[in-house]
Amino acid sequence: MPYMKGEPMNDNKEMKSDAALEVSRRDFLGTIAGALSAVALVIVADDAVYIASGAEPGAPLPAGGYDPDKHSYVYVIDITKCIGCGSCVRACKAENNVPDLFFRTWIERYMVSRSGEVSVDSPKGGYDGFDPSITGDEITKAFFVPKMCNHCSHSPCVQLCPVGASYRSPDGVVLVDEKRCIGCGYCVQACPYGSRFLNPETKVASKCTWCYHRITKGMRPACVEMCPRGVRKFGDAKALHDEVSEIIATKQVHVLKPELLTEPNLHYLGLSMEVR
Amino acid sequence: MLQESLNFVFPNDFHIMWSLMIVIYPYVTGIVAGAFIVSSLYHVFGRDELKPVGRLSMVASLAFLLIATTPLLLHLGHPERALNIVITPHFTSAMAAFGMIYTCYLTLLTLEIWLVYRKDIIMVAARSRGIKRVIFSVLSLGVYDISEESLRIDHRAIIVLASLGIPAACILHGYVGFMFGSVKANAWWSTPLMPIIFLFSAVTSGIAMIIILYQSLMRLSGQKIIGECVQSLSRWLWLFTIMTVTLEMLEIISLAYKKGEEWLVIGPLLGTKLAFPFIAVQVVFGSLIPIVLLAIVVLMKPFLTNPLRNTIAFVASLILLIQVFAMRWNVVIGGQIFSKSMRGFRDPYVPELFGREGALAAIAIFITPFVLLAIFNKFLPMYETSDEPSGGESA
Amino acid sequence: MDHTKHLWRVVLILVLAGAGAIIGRHFLIPKSFGEQGFYRYDSLGDYMTQPVRHGGDAACAACHKDRADAKAGGKHATVSCESCHAPMASHATTEAKTADMPKNRDMTLCLWCHQKLRARPETMPQIEISEHLAALDPEDAKKADVCFNCHDVHNPSMK
Structure with a gap:
């Protein structure tokens, strides 16, 4: 007009x-x-x-010949096998240059007495192992639980990120765009599992990436690679005859805080009710 | 039920991350929303007894709004990227609404104040010389029409803007409450009541701030405090305080009664770490005393002299400002005290004195709106030397 | 005379500011944002180019076949070389050795896995260190590398 x-x-x-x-x-x-x-x-x-776009096929690849659309990663932790040695925690710290005081993965030790008292500890995330001395009641049940980012399908951290810096990649890994993160810490508050932290050096949110730089080259995450007892298993639901997705499909697996309906892609074998 | 020894926090949960700045932010925006509601009571709902604070409440709202982003910028790890929130706002995030809501509300409020002051701006431009004349001419947008007809149109526009401003102010603060209420990982925050509680306590703090500002301004300029106005403000304040406190208590009572998993930590939290800031400051000192004081003002009106009523209202308002601050503190800091392991408390939080997120910075932020008000009042007086506010608007 | 002139000027300013903001924003949205979802797709590339530090046992075996073979036949077959030594990146690139691999012979390493802990599955061989060393010469038992007196770490049955 x-x-x-x-x-x-x-x-x-x-x-x-x-x-x-x-x-x-x-x-x-x-x-x-x-x-x-x-x-x-x-x-x-x-x-x-860009608002409307979901997953448009045919977008250029970030690097190399890797195609994120052809993978969908899953992870299983078998609690009954974990010896709490801390190899995964040390490997993660070394592989990903994780700052002191914070953890992308850690091990919790649960000791439950006959009276039902639960005591939990995770000194330095299990980096230096665990203290063998036990005080208090007779322990009737004790186990280790390795924890890390659950890479939820419906992740509160991705939902709450105000700038689209937290996202779930097409292959199912929850990542942080460190060049766009404003460091508000909302995602850290939103994660029910305590998996995120603000990196004091880079001032942005940081978390487990399932060693994205490794898995996109066909390697396994450092924690899986260094686990001596086969506690940690990493698989690809889109691969043929995948052992890990087979476990999830056929075994009695649990996820953490299922009532929050975050739909974790990290599953546990042998999880006990004391674990939160 | 399992016994808990409350001594385990997730390794990443050892410290309190959202600091004093995140306490200040909802506190300041609450005053913004509350003060605006007061101005709307006059402009839209025709409470003529509130005419003496009609302009003050609007300008105070703007003064606090202008500094509302400062605590956030001081808190961000990367303040230089703050604009990302408007460049790529993630629509599923409550926080991303900030850019939109803030801009809309700021525009609306500025426009309303401009319309209310348009005649004054033109008068100042006409009276003064040099740079001041240039600035005020620009402020008048080069239109010097102060005819009856144009002022009548302005008045209609003011009512429209003020009406639009009510939902805008409610959204502005409701969204702040929603930001906390929507975090399902946090038992102390995650309740649909949160935005409502925030909204009511915002109005409480806004009215209290206006009572204090009005009385102080009148004292400072040696003018008469209009008793009707303070009486009416106190009545509104009493109502909103009662509703705020009721909602706050209802939330605790329902948590305590339902005894869900979250009560495992919230119960001990209220009994220990929050015993002082919540039970002592927020509930006993901050809520009960002002409710009684304001009840005296409202119910015993015939027996009170003007100075006595004004003083009681002033004291009650001061206490309520502390109450609302305590409420923000107890939500923001209190909600971070327990780890998401639901099995223990983090290291206690004591704000540093200096530094980006320290107590001094917070005090500086809180003082700035009063300075802005004083500067504004110097160039465009909110009160003329007579008791009545200057013209340009009629009820 | 039209008395709404000032209002139209306000509208004009708002329209200009709004258009300016929308246009300005357009140029500030990073490339590749929204290609696959609400994020910067190139961020995946940032992660993919991060250096790999742990090479895995197969990479070690490329040069240290003797050690790898010894380990493969024994009870430490599933223990990764790098979990006791150090990440490959601090020792070699794919082409050449860059620094010596640390050899930490401290018993702390052994105890990380073999210290008796209540939470450890019983199938895991565990020791109470004071009991385990009771039969030894007390002077020997004090040494940090006492474990190596009896055990070959790469194939830890008794020597």
């Missing part, structure tokens, strides 16, 4: 009366505003694409 007004505007100019000048100026401003809104509309429509 503003463009159609262009013709009479020229006519008015020729008349050169004050009133006409007034009108023409308003028309001119209107035209600019109209043109700008038209440009803005195009841009909005353009930007709206």
Whole structure:
């Protein structure tokens, strides 16, 4: 509509009366505003694409010949086998340069007495092993539970991230875009499992990546690679005859805090009710 | 039930991450929303007895709104990336709404104040010379029309804007409450009551702030405090305090009665770490005393002299400002005290004195709106030397 | 006379500011944002290019076949070389050795797995260190590398 007004505007100019000048100026401003809104509309429509886009096939790959759409990773931890040696914790720290005081994976030790008292500890995340001395009641049940990011399908951290820095990759790994994260810490508050932290060096949210730099090269995550007892198993649900997805499909597996319906992709074998 | 010894926190949960700044932020936005509601009571709902604070409450709302982002910027790990929140706002995130809501509310409020002050701005431009004249001419947008007709149109626009402002103010603060209430991982935050509690306590703090500001401004400029106005504000304050406290108590009572998993930590939390800030400051000192004081103002009106009523209202308002601050503290800090292991408490939080998120920075942030108000009042007085506010608006 | 002129100026300013913000924002959205979802797709590349530090046993065996064979036949077959030594990256690249691999002979390493702990599954061989060393010369028992007197760490049956 503003463009159609262009013709009479020229006519008015020729008349050169004050009133006409007034009108023409308003028309001119209107035209600019109209043109700008038209440009803005195009841009909005353009930007709206990224909001609407789910998973568009055919997008360029970030690097190498790896195709995230062809994988869907899963993870199983067998609690009955864990000896609490801490190899995974040390491996994770070394592989991912995890800052002191924080952990991308850690081991918890549970000791339950006959009276039902539960005591839990995780000194330095299990990095230096566990204290053998036991105090208190007779322990009737004791076990180790390795913890890490659950890489939930419906992750509260991804939902709550205000800038789209936390996301779930097409292959099912929850990651943080360290170049866009503003360091607000909302995702840290939102994670029910305590898997996230603000890295004091980079000032952005940080967490387990399932060693994304390794798994995209066909290697296993460092914690899985270094586990001496086969407690930790990493698999790909889109691969043929995958051992780990077979366990999830056929065995009695549990996830942590299932009532929150976050749908973790980390499953536990032999989980006990004391574990939160 | 399992016995718990409350001594295990998740290794990443050892410290309290959201600091004093995140306490200040909802506190300040609460005052913004509350003060605006006061101005709407006058502009939209025709409470003429509130005319003396009609302008003050609007300008105070803007003054607090202007500094509302500062605590957030001081808290962010990467404040230089703060604009990401408007460049790529994630629509499933409550926090991403901030950019939109803040901008809309700021625009609306600025526009309303501009319309209310338009005649004054033009007068100042006409009276003064040099740079001041230029600035005020620009502020008037180069239109010097103060005819009856134009002022009448302004007045209609003000009512429309003020009406739009009510839901905007409610959304502004409701969303702050929602930000906490929607975190399902946190038992102390995760309740649908949270936005409502935030909203009511916001109005409480806003009215209390206006009572204090009004009385202080009048004292400072040696003008008469209009008793009707303070009386009416106190009545509203009493109502909103009662509703706020009721909601706050209902939340605790229902948690305690249901005794879900979360009560395993919240019970001991209220008994130990939050005993002082919650039970002593927020409930006993902060809620009971003002409710009684305001009841005296409201119910014993015929027996009170003007100065006595004003003083009681002033004291009750001061206590309520502390109550609302304690409430924000107990939500933000209290909600982080227990680890998500639900088996233990984190290291206690004591704000540092200096530093980006320290107590001094918080005090500086809180003082700034008063300075802004004083500057505003210097150029565009909220009160003329007479008791009545200056013209340009009629009820 | 039209008395709404000032209001129209406000509208114009708002429209201009709004259009400016929308256009400005358009140029600030990073490349690859939204290609696969609400995030910057290139961020995956940032993660993929991170250096790998643990090489895995097969990588070690490429140069240390003797050790690998000894380990493969014994009870430490599932124990990764790097979990007792150090990540491969601190010792060699795919082409050449860059530094000596640390040899930590401290019993702490052994005890991480073999210290008797109540929470450890009973199938795991565990010792109470004072009982285990009781038969030894007390001077020997004090040494940090006492374990190596009797055990070959790569194939830890009795020597």
